[in-house]
Amino acid sequence: MITPILPTYGRADLEFESGEGPFLITPAGDRYLDFGAGIAVASLGHAHPHLVEALETQAKKLWHTSNLYRIPGQERLAERLVAATFADTVFFTNSGAEALECSIKMARKFHAVNGAPERDELITFEGAFHGRTLATISAGGQEKYLEGFGRRMPGFVQVPMGDLKALKEAIGPNTAGVLLEPIEGEGGIRPWELTALQSIRNLCDDAGILLVLDEVQTGVGRTGKLYAHELAGVTPDIMASAKGLGGGFPVGACLATEDAAKGMTAGTHGSTFGGNPLAMAVANGVLDVVLEEGFLEAVQQKGLKLKQKLAMLADENSDIIETVRGEGLMLGLKCKIPNTELVGALVERKLLTVGAGDNVVRLLPPLIIDDIHIDQAIDTIAEACGALRAAKAQKEAAK
Ligand SMILES: *Cc1c(COP(=O)(O)O)cnc(C)c1O
Numbered sequence: 001m002i003t004p005i006l007p008t009y010g011r012a013d014l015e016f017e018s019g020e021g022p023f024l025i026t027p028a029g030d031r032y033l034d035f036g037a038g039i040a041v042a043s044l045g046h047a048h049p050h051l052v053e054a055l056e057t058q059a060k061k062l063w064h065t066s067n068l069y070r071i072p073g074q075e076r077l078a079e080r081l082v083a084a085t086f087a088d089t090v091f092f093t094n095s096g097a098e099a100l101e102c103s104i105k106m107a108r109k110f111h112a113v114n115g116a117p118e119r120d121e122l123i124t125f126e127g128a129f130h131g132r133t134l135a136t137i138s139a140g141g142q143e144k145y146l147e148g149f150g151r152r153m154p155g156f157v158q159v160p161m162g163d164l165k166a167l168k169e170a171i172g173p174n175t176a177g178v179l180l181e182p183i184e185g186e187g188g189i190r191p192w193e194l195t196a197l198q199s200i201r202n203l204c205d206d207a208g209i210l211l212v213l214d215e216v217q218t219g220v221g222r223t224g225k226l227y228a229h230e231l232a233g234v235t236p237d238i239m240a241s242a243k244g245l246g247g248g249f250p251v252g253a254c255l256a257t258e259d260a261a262k263g264m265t266a267g268t269h270g271s272t273f274g275g276n277p278l279a280m281a282v283a284n285g286v287l288d289v290v291l292e293e294g295f296l297e298a299v300q301q302k303g304l305k306l307k308q309k310l311a312m313l314a315d316e317n318s319d320i321i322e323t324v325r326g327e328g329l330m331l332g333l334k335c336k337i338p339n340t341e342l343v344g345a346l347v348e349r350k351l352l353t354v355g356a357g358d359n360v361v362r363l364l365p366p367l368i369i370d371d372i373h374i375d376q377a378i379d380t381i382a383e384a385c386g387a388l389r390a391a392k393a394q395k396e397a398a399k
Contacts, residue, residue, distance in 0.1 A: 012347065019046020022366045022373050024352065032347075035365040035377055036354040040185070040217050040330070043244035044289055045366035051247050054285035055278065062277050067270065073280030080287055084226055086235035087255035091264070092275030096216035096242035097131025099252035102269060103238045104135055106256060107177045107210050108155070109263030110237075119176045120154075122212065125161040127187030127357060128180065130214055130240075139179060161190060164199055171203065177210030177237070178203070182228035185217035188358030189325055189332025197232040210237040210260055216252070217330070220244035221290045221367050224300030224328035231327065244367075249282040251275075290367070299367050302374065303328035306363070309378045317385040329367055332360040333381075337388060345384035351377055 016024040016032070022045050024032045037043065044051060058073070065071065078090040093099045104122060111119035122139060130136040137145045138153035146152060155176075159166040161184065178200055184190040204211045213236040218228035222244055225231055229239075237260040242252030252274075256264075273279075289295060307324060310331060314321040320342065322334045335342055339359045346353050346361075354362040365373065 021045040022369050032350045034352045035363045036352045037366050040364040041243045042248045044247045045368045051285045054281045058281035074275040088258040089261050091254040093252035094250050094273050097133045097136045099240035099254045100130045100136050102254035103240045113263035121174045122179045123170050124158050124179045127184045129186035171207050175209050177212050179212040181214045188356045188360035194232040201234040212238045214240050216242040222330045247286045251279040251283050306374050320385045331363045335359050349380045351380040
C-alpha cells in the first residue's frame with residue numbers, strides 16, 4: 001500500500017526534533033553532528049539566534065502580500081546582492097530549480113530580443129544537476145532522473161565535463177549559452193579547473209553567448225567566497241542561487257547583469273510566493289552574518305583545516321578513501337568502497353553526511369562550525385574506516 005507521503009525518497013529511519021548549531025537532536029535526545037546541513041542548506045547551523053529573531057519578528061508583522069505590491073525586504077535583499085556580486089538585478093524564487101528555470105528563460109529571452117530567437121539552446125556538462133523540473137532534468141541530462149518522464153525538453157545539449165574542445169565544437173547558431181556548476185555537487189564534488197572557467201568565459205564572449213552559472217550549492221559562502229566563481233576571477237551573465245541563501249527557509253534567486261536581463265520586462269515571468277516577506281527576512285539575516293567582516297575568511301580557514309585533516313585521514317585509510325576534493329566547506333571523499341557503506345557507518349556513529357555521484361561522500365557542514373566539530377568529525381570518520389576495515393577482514397576470513 002502506498003504511504004501517505006509519495007514514496008519518491010529512500011529515507012533513513014531517523015528523525016530529529018530540534019537543532020542547535022551544527023547538531024541535530026532526536027526525540028530520544030541523541031545528538032548528531034550535522035555535516036550535511038540538509039544538503040548545504042542550513043548554512044548557519046540550526047536555530048541560529050539571529051535567524052530565529054528575524055523570522056519571529058517578521059512573522060508577527062506580515063507573511064504575504066504577493067508581487068503585486070512592493071516588498072521592502074525584497075528590495076533590501078536585492079540591493080545587497082547587487083552590491084555584493086556581479087549582478088545588476090535579481091528575481092526571487094522558492095527553490096533552486098525555479099532559480100534555474102528563470103535563468104534558462106532569461107538566457108533564451110536575451111537572444112530573442114536581440115533578434116536571434118533561434119538561439120534557445122544551453123550547453124551543459126556530464127554529471128550536472130540542475131533540479132527536478134522538466135526543464136532542469138533535461139538540462140542535467142542524467143538518465144536516472146529522465147527515465148519514464150517522456151521526451152526530453154529540447155534546448156539542451158551536453159558535453160563531457162572539462163572537455164573544452166567538445167564545448168567549442170558544440171557552440172553553433174542555436175546556442176544561447178553555457179550552463180555549469182563551478183563545482184558539481186550532486187555529481188560528486190567535481191570542481192572545474194579555474195583556468196577552464198576563464199577559457200569558457202572567453203569562449204562565451206567570442207561567440208556572443210551567455211555564461212549561466214548554477215551556484216545553488218556552491219553559493220552563499222560555501223566555498224569560502226560569497227560565490228564560487230570569484231575563485232576563478234570570472235563573472236557570469238546569469239546565476240542561480242538558493243540552498244544556503246535562506247539558511248533553511250525555502251528561497252532562491254536568479255541574479256543577472258542588466259544586459260542579460262533586458263528581455264525580462266513586466267509580465268514575462270512571475271511567482272506567487274517568490275520573495276515573500278518571511279523568506280526575505282531570513283535571507284537578509286543570513287547575509288547579515290555571511291557578509292560580516294572576517295566570516296568568509298574564517299570559512300576558508302576552516303575549509304583548509306578540514307581538508308588537510310581529511311587528506312591525512314585518506315592517506316591512513318587508503319583502502320577506503322581514494323581522494324579528497326572540493327573547496328572551502330564543500331568537500332568530497334571519493335571512496336574505494338561503496339559510498340553508502342561509509343555514509344551508513346558514519347550515521348551509526350552520529351555523524352551526518354550526504355552521498356553523491358561518482359561514489360563520493362559529501363561533507364557540507366554549517367559554515368559556523370568550530371575546530372572542535374572538525375576534530376569530532378575526523379575522529380568519527382577514522383573510527384568508521386577502522387570498523388569498515390575490520391568488518392571486511394572478518395567477512396573474508398569467514399569465506
Ligand atoms: C539542489 C540543487 C538544485 C535544485 O535545487 P532545488 O531547491 O532542489 O530545486 C539545482 N542545482 C544545484 C547545483 C543543486 O545543488
